[in-house]
Amino acid sequence: MTTTGEDRAAARNGPWWWTRWRSAVLDGGLALVSAVECALEGIPFARDAGIPVAAGVVFGLLAGAVLVVRRRWPIAVVLVSIAITPAQMGFLMGVVGLYTLAASELPRRIIAALAGMSLVGMLIVTLVRVRQDMAHGDVTVGDWFLPFASITMALGMTAPPVLLGLYVGARRRLMESLRERADSLERELHLLAERAEERAEWARGEERTRIAREMHDVVAHRVSLMVVHAAALQAVARKDPEKAVRNAALVGDMGRQALTELREMLGVLRSADGAAGRRRVEVPVSLVAVGEAAAEAASRVAEASAEGPDGPCLAELEELVGQSAAAGMVVDLSVEGEVRSYAPEVEATAYRVVQEALTNVHKHAAGAKTYVRLAHRVSEIAMQVENEPPPEVGSASSARLPSGGNGLVGMKERVAALGGVFVSGPTDAGGFRVSAVIPAS
Template sequence: MTATGAEQHATGPTARAWLWWGRRRSAVLDVGLAAASALECAAEGVGFAEQAGLPVPFGVLFGLAVGSVLVLRRRWPIAVVLVSVATTPAEMGYLMALVGLYTLAASEVPRRIMATLAGMSLAATFIVTFVRVRQDVQAADYGAWYEPVTAVFLSLGLTAPPVLLGLYIGARRRLMESLRERADSLEQELSLLADRAEQRAQWARQEERTRIAREMHDVVAHRVSLMVVHAAALQAVALKDPQKAVKNAALVGDMGRQALTELREMLGVLRESGAAQVPRVKPVPLAAVGAAAAAAAAAAGDGPCLADIEALVGQSRQAGMVVEFSVQGEARGYAPEVEQTAYRVVQEALTNVHKHAAGAKVRVRLAHREAEVAMQVENGAPDAAGTAAPVLPSGGNGLVGMRERVTALGGVFVSGATDAGGFRVSAVLPDGARAA
């Protein structure tokens, strides 16, 4: 019988040095069994030579040769069993027959061949045993049933135990190999799952960093832009109109305090929910991860809503911007993440007007539809006064952040220049229940 795949894997290159044996212990065992079988057959060969009228040395040498065949039991178990069956009439090779039948039953030989050889061995043992018992009891009168019954019991006792034991050991060995292969497969799957989990965790961390950057941009950029605009106006009217300068200074202070308040609220939300959200990695698209993070951030704190857009427009008007604000449809409640995203879109659009089109007229539209809410911020071309406005830095991430927010909730975002030389930002967000 050849070495199994598990044995070859365990022994490695040493299997070639030991021929068909996978381990040194197996080779030593087979050589020892072959030596014991050769000695047994040599002793039994003396009686065989005397009965056949042959020289005793011939019988001894014949027994040694027959018994040594057992060393091949792992390589050619069928040949060992056939030799034992052929030598059964000579009443030698009992050890070889027992070990050969066991090895044959435990090997990967087809069951049909194994059953045929086991039947041949049983028949040969029965015939020889029947003849021997009949010769021994010729002088006694035990009845006609004694010889066949005794031969059946003896032949079954010599044939059935090694076959049954071999079948059990073979089934157990195959089960162990199957369990070992399954364990290896599970280990590979666990390693693959661990790699995928690490990748998803890395994606989630990257998405979380993107969300934090977007929140920082939305909270700080708008307030700071208005503060810069009011500071420029304060510098221009400080000597000419002290009362207006005082008013502008108060507006700058109020906006600074509002920016700090919103920043603290956002950081509080990140401390409370960020640690719980990042490890909970699931195999979902990054857009869905961003939507879930936005929903958690909106639900965890008192974020802005659609009702705050009017106050947002008022702040831009206080900074000197001409803003027309209109609402269509009946106002109703939406999911927190939908209202917060709508607010941030309008906020970022107004911030871009302060940065890039100072002095331009702006029109803000908000429409409540059957299953969605739409918003549009459109500004005209900046007038000559806008050229004197302070230049505000821009990171170029405003439109990208708005698009990510809207698409993460399943909405539509469109932005671009108008024919009149201005710029238009439009977004449509589905109702929170339908989006979920």
């Protein structure tokens, strides 16, 4: 886990402008050493200048102590070191000040200007000092030594701290950039994980809706026919035993079909839940893996459903209509165009639309004549289920079939998911019509 900018800001526990006590102690120690150095160098300066030694010592102490503010005001420290260079004081201050200045976030032109001023000042002071020594006879070498010593001394006191400071500053900025990039990446990973969880929740919701539609189609149609046959069986049990036996056999067949379809769907759900559970156990701690695992675990239900048994197809449409006809409904099936195969989801949706429409006729218009039309077109398949008004007003409730009001909603969702058009509503003759057009691909 990386340290964010907020965490670093909260970690500031040093006094005044220092972020840490360790930095304050370091600067205090450097300032103490610099003050002692300048105080000692202030003694010969006071003698040469003809002022009291105590004044030179106090001046050196005050000048050297300026190094304590090097992190806060590096420019001031460098300017003070340049100012006391003629007095041959503050060499430690000059080196540390130049390093701090070069490592700071100040513009490069300011750093170059102050480093140049320090170089020129050191060059001049060294040149004058060496010339005085040569004049006094302390140094007996050739004339080449004067510029060589001056340039070497000036470069030695300014170039190393400036170059080191530039390197440390560049490295610090690089680390800050990498740290910010890591923070940004961590935020993006958190966002991806949240989005993956949202997609997983959406996928679970979509799968719950799909399963609810399948369960509604299976239970509503099969059970509705079973109730209708049971009502007919009750009516003809004593008058026509043979017909009662046939109705009882139909009820048994429909019940077995409903149980088979329900068992298949429950098997798919169990396998999907088991796969998702195993995947949750194997989820690693990594944020990237969390996002991927969330999305994958959420989609396993849909994948397992897609890998399950094939859904209904249009070839079973005649059997579906025959079951309704066996329940006493007068159904007229007509097919137009060249019969061909479609994608499994297209055929399943077309079948479910006709199935649900027939179920609604059983529920709300029992005994009404129904027309089922199926048209195979070039790039689409169209279906229409239309029923006439029921012969008796009370027939709709004769079988006491409940309705949850989800049939039309489910049909519309199925068709819309494939890019089709769904229309339903009453007819002028008092019946009801359900129409749907689904793209062939």
